[in-house]
Amino acid sequence: MLRLNGLSKTYADGTEALRDISLQVGKGEILALVGGSGCGKTTLLRLIAGLDVASAGAITVNGETIKGPHASIGIVFQEPRLLPWLTVAGNVGFGLADLAPQERQARILHALEKVGLAGYDQRWPRELSGGQQQRVAIARAFVTAPKVLLLDEPFSALDAFTRASLHDHLLLLWAETKPTVVMVTHDVEEAITLADRVVVMRPRPGRMMETISVTLDRPRDRLALGFDKAKRRILHALDRSLQPEKSAPAQKGADNASHWW
Amino acid sequence: MKGSRPSRSFALAGVLLPLLLAVLWEAAIRSGLAVGRLMPPPSTIGATLWELAKSGELQLHCLTTLGRVLAGFALGALLGTIIGAGAGALVVVRRLIDPTLQALRAVPSIAWVPLFILWMGIFETSKVALIAVGVFFPVYLGVAGAIEGIDRKLIEVGQVFRLNRWAMIHRVMLPAVLPAWIISLRSGLGLGFMFVVAAEFMGASEGLGFLLVDGQQMGKPAQILAAIITFAVLGKLADGVLVMISKPLLVWQDTARGAL
Ligand SMILES: Nc1ncnc2c1ncn2[C@@H]1O[C@H](COP(=O)(O)OP(=O)(O)OP(=O)(O)O)[C@@H](O)[C@H]1O
Ligand SMILES: [Mg+2]
Numbered sequence: 280m281l282r283l284n285g286l287s288k289t290y291a292d293g294t295e296a297l298r299d300i301s302l303q304v305g306k307g308e309i310l311a312l313v314g315g316s317g318c319g320k321t322t323l324l325r326l327i328a329g330l331d332v333a334s335a336g337a338i339t340v341n342g343e344t345i346k347g348p349h350a351s352i353g354i355v356f357q358e359p360r361l362l363p364w365l366t367v368a369g370n371v372g373f374g375l376a377d378l379a380p381q382e383r384q385a386r387i388l389h390a391l392e393k394v395g396l397a398g399y400d401q402r403w404p405r406e407l408s409g410g411q412q413q414r415v416a417i418a419r420a421f422v423t424a425p426k427v428l429l430l431d432e433p434f435s436a437l438d439a440f441t442r443a444s445l446h447d448h449l450l451l452l453w454a455e456t457k458p459t460v461v462m463v464t465h466d467v468e469e470a471i472t473l474a475d476r477v478v479v480m481r482p483r484p485g486r487m488m489e490t491i492s493v494t495l496d497r498p499r500d501r502l503a504l505g506f507d508k509a510k511r512r513i514l515h516a517l518d519r520s521l522q523p524e525k526s527a528p529a530q531k532g533a534d535n536a537s538h539w540w
Numbered sequence: 541m542k543g544s545r546p547s548r549s550f551a552l553a554g555v556l557l558p559l560l561l562a563v564l565w566e567a568a569i570r571s572g573l574a575v576g577r578l579m580p581p582p583s584t585i586g587a588t589l590w591e592l593a594k595s596g597e598l599q600l601h602c603l604t605t606l607g608r609v610l611a612g613f614a615l616g617a618l619l620g621t622i623i624g625a626g627a628g629a630l631v632v633v634r635r636l637i638d639p640t641l642q643a644l645r646a647v648p649s650i651a652w653v654p655l656f657i658l659w660m661g662i663f664e665t666s667k668v669a670l671i672a673v674g675v676f677f678p679v680y681l682g683v684a685g686a687i688e689g690i691d692r693k694l695i696e697v698g699q700v701f702r703l704n705r706w707a708m709i710h711r712v713m714l715p716a717v718l719p720a721w722i723i724s725l726r727s728g729l730g731l732g733f734m735f736v737v738a739a740e741f742m743g744a745s746e747g748l749g750f751l752l753v754d755g756q757q758m759g760k761p762a763q764i765l766a767a768i769i770t771f772a773v774l775g776k777l778a779d780g781v782l783v784m785i786s787k788p789l790l791v792w793q794d795t796a797r798g799a800l
Contacts, residue, residue, distance in 0.1 A: 330696055348702045360697050364715040364792045374701040376711075405794035423701075 280306050281327070281427050281459050286336035288322050295484035296322040300336070302478070302487065306426075307457035311464055311474035313513065315521050319485025320463040321357075324429045327461065328354045340427055353425035353458075355433045359412035361404040367391065367415050368400035374423040390418040393455070394448045410441040414448060421452045428453075430462035434469065446472055450497070467517070471509045472499050479516040481524075489516040580762040585769065588762040592751075601767075602774060604746040605736055608664070609778070612671025612739075613732045617725055619672070620679025624724075627680070628687025638684070645677045649735055653742045667739035674735030675728040682724020686717035719793060722786040726779060733775045748774075 286300040296319040304310045312320045325331040327338055329348040338345040340352065353374075361370045372378075372387045391397055394414040404412055413433060420428055430449075434442045446469065453460060464470050470477045471493055481488040491512050495505045562582040569576040576584065592598035623641075627634040652670055660666035690713055698712040740749020748767045755763035 328700060330699060348699050350702065354700055356693070356696075358693070360693050362694060362697065362712070362715070363794060364718070366792075373697070373711075376707070403792050403794075405792070 280304065280341060281461070282339045283323075283327070284337045284339070286323070286326060286338065287334050288319070288326060288331070289334045297326075297333075298484040298486050300485075300487055304427075304459050304461060304476075306459055308476065309453070309460040309462070309474045311462050311470035311477045312480060313464060313467065313470055313477060313517060314480030314485070314488075315482050315517070317485075318480040318482035318520075320480060321431055322485065324354065324431050324461065324463060327427070328352055328429055330354075350423070351426040352429065353420040353423060353427070354429040355413075355416050355420045355431065357432045357435060359404070359409075359416040361412055361415055361419075363404050365404075366400065367396065367402050367404065367407070370404065370415055371400075371418045371422055373419055386422050387418075390422040390452070391415075393421075393452050394418045395444075410437050410445065413437065414445065417445075417449060417452065421456075421458075424456050425458055427459045427461070430460065432463050432465060435465060442466075442469065447498075449473070467510055467513050468501065470513065471495075471506055472501070477509075477513055479513060479520055481520040488520045491516065578761055580765065584762045585765045588760075588766045589769070592763075592766060598766075598770065601746055601748050601751050602770060604744075605740070605748045606774065606778075608667050608671060608739065608747065609729075609732045609736050611664075611668045612735070613675050613729055615668065616672035616675025616732070617679050617728055620676045620724070620728065621683050621721070624680040624683030625687060628684040634684070641677075641680065645681075649674055649738055653738065657742060662743045666742070667736070667744070670739045670742075671732050671735045674731040678727040678731060679721075679724045682720050682727070683717065686720030686724075687713065689720075690716045719790055722782070722790065725786075726782055729778055729782060730775065733771065733778070737771070 281302075281304040283300050283302040286297060287295075288297040289295045300323060302310075312323065314320055322331070326333050327345065329345055329352065340349065343349075345352065362373065365373065368384075368387050368391075371390055372383050375383045375386060378386070388397070388400060391400055394417055396411060396414055396418070399407070399411070399415075404415070407415065413436075417430075417433065434445050437445065450473070460473075462470075462473065474493055477491045477493060478487055479489045479491070480486065491509065493505075493509050495503060495509070499506065565574075565579070566581045566583060568574040569581040580588075589598065592601075623637070627638055627641075649670065652673060656666040656669050660669060694712055694716060695708070698708045703711060736747070737749045737752070740747040741753060744750040744753075748771055751767040751770075752764055755761065755767065
């Protein structure tokens with residue numbers, strides 16, 4: 280289980296990127312973070328990944344405090360970030376250097392198959408499309424079987440069709456080891472398709488504003504009744520998160536009247 | 541591999557221009573349109589080369605010059621790589637030595653000659669030292685710049701997988717700087733060939749540079765041109781060998797060159 284306790288981050292230049300984030304994400308839960316640009320979503324993931332240090336608060340995974348990059352935490356960045364001098368297999372197996380070659384190879388091929396890239400193991404990253412590269416990056420993160428997996432807008436550069444197929448690949452991989460997943464997305468439908476819970480954040484400084492549970496059965500159908508309901512709730516919360524804070528309560532009443540369900 | 545056929549025909553295309561010029565010049569002299577005393581025709585240059593080769597002189601001069609270039613290149617490239625890596629990786633080192641090195645870089649190569657002769661005599665040591673100076677700077681600049689410019693995003697990938705210092709260096713940083721390092725070695729080698737001439741001008745009894753000076757003093761333009769051509773061929777060959785050695789290391793590169 281991933282637990283964030285009173286997490287704050289102020290950058291060296293004085294930007295208060297996050298204030299007092301407290302959150303628990305259960306084992307095997309998929310949590311989506313949505314919110315306007317600059318509300319600290321990337322900052323939050325970087326803190327959990329151990330790539331940055333929080334100004335206050337603590338992060339624990341199964342009770343263990345996270346102080347830097349940790350073996351049980353994996354991340355997929357917004358860009359694939361493949362190492363161009365390694366083949367696809369080399370990239371997927373980058374975190375498996377300690378394994379025996381055969382075991383390593385078996386895990387690489389299995390992960391590649393899961394993301395639909397069987398037979399691509401000896402290609403160079405430059406020979407892959409953007410979507411294929413991102414799939415390699417996802418395989419690279421999954422192959423070490425992390426307990427917590429962080430995804431920072433991993434599909435934002437891709438078209439809707441590719442995106443939908445990557446959702447399927449992601450869920451397939453997730454089903455194998457059921458890691459805790461925290462993913463950032465700008466796409467509300469993506470959040471509802473994948474997540475058990477959606478956290479809407481508010482900017483300047485970044486805070487949690489509202490949490491919406493999505494209890495639809497998987498695989499999720501965009502045309503289902505509950506899908507649209509959840510979507511409207513999230514969009515509504517997003518709307519409010521971007522409004523000036525003082526006027527928010529007054530606005531809330533009016534909006535709620537028209538969007539009430 | 542794909543692209544090798546068109547690149548071969550391109551290589552042939554490169555020979556066309558000099559060949560055409562040579563034929564034209566030869567024809568001009570044969571037909572009496574030009575006098576070939578100061579600019580001898582290709583046939584005379586060829587004959588000179590042949591004479592030099594037959595007597596074994598050409599090989600001797602080539603080997604001497606190559607030996608000097610290689611020794612100077614090895615020394616300069618080694619120092620350039622080590623010091624460049626230090627300056628690229630550690631801000632302290634960069635602050636300390638970079639300004640000095642930049643100032644020294646502005647000194648024209650020939651200016652070192654008298655000093656080196658005073659310090660190291662007129663024999664091999666001073667020549668190798670001068671060539672090493674020439675090779676050092678491009679390698680130093682290339683390596684330092686490449687290390688400074690390593691993509692932070694790739695370093696973070698290494699951090700996420702918790703590479704230790706050594707693994708970070710040899711699994712991420714070394715491969716990341718490899719292309720720039722090889723380019724810097726190539727320009728270093730080119731400068732090495734430039735500096736070897738300067739070195740051999742300062743008094744040598746062997747080497748292609750000596751052949752040049754000797755040709756001038758003896759009034760043998762064909763010998764000068766023969767030496768110049770040999771320089772061109774040697775330089776191109778040496779660069780070709782470097783490219784060939786480095787090619788398997790860089791197959792992963794996504795460059796325009798591969799698409800030709
Ligand atoms: N290295 C940094 N130094 C100073 N300020 C930073 C740094 N990185 C981010 N910030 C600031 O912190 C705030 C949050 O940035 P962050 O990248 O976490 O936002 P985000 O929610 O991921 O936005 P987006 O949706 O556009 O990716 C922004 O105001 C940003 O300007
Ligand atoms: Mg971001």
